[in-house]
Amino acid sequence: MFGSRSNQKKAIGWLGAAGWLCILAAQAQEVRTCGYTHYNPPNASQVQAFEQWLDQKITAKSAKNTPPHQEAVYVLPVVVHIIHNGEPVGTGTNISDAQILSQIQVLNEDFRRKTGTPGFNTTSVGADVGIEFVLASFDPNGLPTTGIRRVQGSKNAWQVADDAALKAQSYWNSAQYINIWVCNLQGLLGYARLPESNILAGVPVTPQNPLLDGIVIGFQQFGRVGNVRNPFNQGRSLTHEMGHYLGLRHIWGDRSNCTGTDFCDDTPPATDPNYGCPSSGRTICDPNQPEMFQNYMDYTNDACMNIFTQDQRLRMRTVVENSPRRQSLLSSPAFLPPVSNGNDAGIEQILQAQTNDCESGVAPLIRLRNYGNKTLRKVTIQYQLANAPAQQVVWTGDLPTLGTTNFSLPAFTNQAGRRNLRISTSLPNDSVDVNQANDTREISLNTLVVTQLPQAFDPTHLTSLAALPNGWAVLNPDESFTWELATLPDRKALNLNFFNYRNIGTEDWLTSPPIDLRQSQSPVLQFEYAYAAYQNFDNTNPQDKLQIRLSADCGLRFDTVLFQAAGVNLATTLTQVKQTWTPSSPSDWRTVQLDLTPFAGSSYIQVAFVGINDFGSNLYLGKISLKDSSFAQNTAQYFSIFPNPSSNGQFSVAFNLPQAEDVVVQLATPDGKLLWEQTLPQTQRQIYPFLLARKPTGVTLLTVKGKTFRQTQRVLFP
Numbered sequence: 001m002f003g004s005r006s007n008q009k010k011a012i013g014w015l016g017a018a019g020w021l022c023i024l025a026a027q028a029q030e031v032r033t034c035g036y037t038h039y040n041p042p043n044a045s046q047v048q049a050f051e052q053w054l055d056q057k058i059t060a061k062s063a064k065n066t067p068p069h070q071e072a073v074y075v076l077p078v079v080v081h082i083i084h085n086g087e088p089v090g091t092g093t094n095i096s097d098a099q100i101l102s103q104i105q106v107l108n109e110d111f112r113r114k115t116g117t118p119g120f121n122t123t124s125v126g127a128d129v130g131i132e133f134v135l136a137s138f139d140p141n142g143l144p145t146t147g148i149r150r151v152q153g154s155k156n157a158w159q160v161a162d163d164a165a166l167k168a169q170s171y172w173n174s175a176q177y178i179n180i181w182v183c184n185l186q187g188l189l190g191y192a193r194l195p196e197s198n199i200l201a202g203v204p205v206t207p208q209n210p211l212l213d214g215i216v217i218g219f220q221q222f223g224r225v226g227n228v229r230n231p232f233n234q235g236r237s238l239t240h241e242m243g244h245y246l247g248l249r250h251i252w253g254d255r256s257n258c259t260g261t262d263f264c265d266d267t268p269p270a271t272d273p274n275y276g277c278p279s280s281g282r283t284i285c286d287p288n289q290p291e292m293f294q295n296y297m298d299y300t301n302d303a304c305m306n307i308f309t310q311d312q313r314l315r316m317r318t319v320v321e322n323s324p325r326r327q328s329l330l331s332s333p334a335f336l337p338p339v340s341n342g343n344d345a346g347i348e349q350i351l352q353a354q355t356n357d358c359e360s361g362v363a364p365l366i367r368l369r370n371y372g373n374k375t376l377r378k379v380t381i382q383y384q385l386a387n388a389p390a391q392q393v394v395w396t397g398d399l400p401t402l403g404t405t406n407f408s409l410p411a412f413t414n415q416a417g418r419r420n421l422r423i424s425t426s427l428p429n430d431s432v433d434v435n436q437a438n439d440t441r442e443i444s445l446n447t448l449v450v451t452q453l454p455q456a457f458d459p460t461h462l463t464s465l466a467a468l469p470n471g472w473a474v475l476n477p478d479e480s481f482t483w484e485l486a487t488l489p490d491r492k493a494l495n496l497n498f499f500n501y502r503n504i505g506t507e508d509w510l511t512s513p514p515i516d517l518r519q520s521q522s523p524v525l526q527f528e529y530a531y532a533a534y535q536n537f538d539n540t541n542p543q544d545k546l547q548i549r550l551s552a553d554c555g556l557r558f559d560t561v562l563f564q565a566a567g568v569n570l571a572t573t574l575t576q577v578k579q580t581w582t583p584s585s586p587s588d589w590r591t592v593q594l595d596l597t598p599f600a601g602s603s604y605i606q607v608a609f610v611g612i613n614d615f616g617s618n619l620y621l622g623k624i625s626l627k628d629s630s631f632a633q634n635t636a637q638y639f640s641i642f643p644n645p646s647s648n649g650q651f652s653v654a655f656n657l658p659q660a661e662d663v664v665v666q667l668a669t670p671d672g673k674l675l676w677e678q679t680l681p682q683t684q685r686q687i688y689p690f691l692l693a694r695k696p697t698g699v700t701l702l703t704v705k706g707k708t709f710r711q712t713q714r715v716l717f718p
Ligand SMILES: [Ca+2]
Pocket: 251, 261, 262, 263, 264, 265, 266, 267, 268, 269
């Protein structure tokens, strides 16, 4: 009974007990794969409750006996969310406007059974459903829109399991818009949420989540031009899914052997789905009524469908008139310009006020909007900083209804601290504003104190981390372990307890206040830290990391890494530990000097000490200072040696070179006899531990040579 079949089939099924979700799937192989066998049917009592409710509504509607041609044509607003993969518009998943518009056209041809289009049929029970679909003209904020949103998705491919995540990419109130998401959908052509009844509480019906209401279609099945794929290239996937969205069921009733129903008498019974493009309808269920494989609610190819029936029309229109989030579409603001009758000015947005928190100058830029139906020629704008006296300025111009214009207010200064800035409009065209709800906008300004050099942060003087020096702050994003004050045998320090900290990869920050380097010639950051590498059972080491980062934009981005080291390269002692470790003497510490000369002249910089956890061993921070010094290229200390005196033939060299280059490290006796030599490629700020096979005794000289420098320091071997 089957005609020619394509290599692809559609399969449709119910998903989830409470899901009210209908799936339209494409299968690559020539096998019968109905989604019904993969997914559970919905809770039977829910179907029954919905159908009883709908039946009552249909009975009531039919009793009025209004001839179809006298019934209103319903116009439903659509928003199409293109969830693309970053391609230019018209390429790949970011399908063209033309493709989207062709889909809306197909939908209207099919639902209106338009003559001269593929949506026309001459079947006696065929119906003009009398429902049209139009891309929204106004968004939920009342702003003009094309009804097409383009959003780069957080994933490149989507499955039904991603339903909530997909819809969270872009969503408009589903009581006011039919949300249609178009994306790279895997394994399916599309799926839709079914309508629900307005049965009141007390009846065991699980209400749908409004955030998930709508239709999802794969980008290659959407529309009939552009990136569409045969045989689902005529836009009928959306026609089918829109049928579900408006309450239609599959014509075979999602059961086999003629036992299902779609609750429509004028669609003949069907034993199961039809695929491909049959030449005639099967008569398995009723020898006198061939199956209506041309119905949009069957599984045939796009080119072979062209029928909604009178009963299907009645179901869909009854749903539109009664179902929550279907009925409300009829009063959607999608087509209503939100224009007031009279003079109505307002501030749509405060676009900008401060460059950043380190700038005390405030220069507000606002977007003014005419919400009224009269041309706006004049409006008074008041602005007020906290409790200071309000200032005002008068805008004049020529702003048409719904027009916007950007307007700069006079600049002023905010003293250090946090204050609210309130900006409002009044007296549009010298008259009372008929809608004052949109007049006022408020933002919070925060101006930081920019400090001068020198800056010192000395844990010794701290009593608790709740009382950090001015402008220093600890950031603890996971609210778990973080920098804390530790009292050690010889000093106080900050401690980051990586040893007990299981949230691997988390960062804990200590940040400085913004510091003014405009008068500085050779600023230097110096700090002390201590760390012992933890040794795992397999002799590997957790890569606990210390990063020193710098921000030159008042903390918006700390995008300069001044220093970083991890694991054994971070260690200030050659001893590796298997338990918690505490530095106990000055030789356990390392002092690092970082040259900030490249930032001399900056209006403000901030440094951050970032500990990055790998569940290893505790990290300690000692004194931190920022000062102007004679530390400059020609006198820079390019490396430091620790511990020194060496411990049992072991020592580390911490490099601090202005640029990465190959260096040669040589150890020699004071009279010039070479003891040992090693070349280190591309060295700049690494730390290298060394263990000498033959341990020297007494004073030795360690020389580091680069392309442009040569420096020597003493190392003692006791
Ligand atoms: Ca039927």
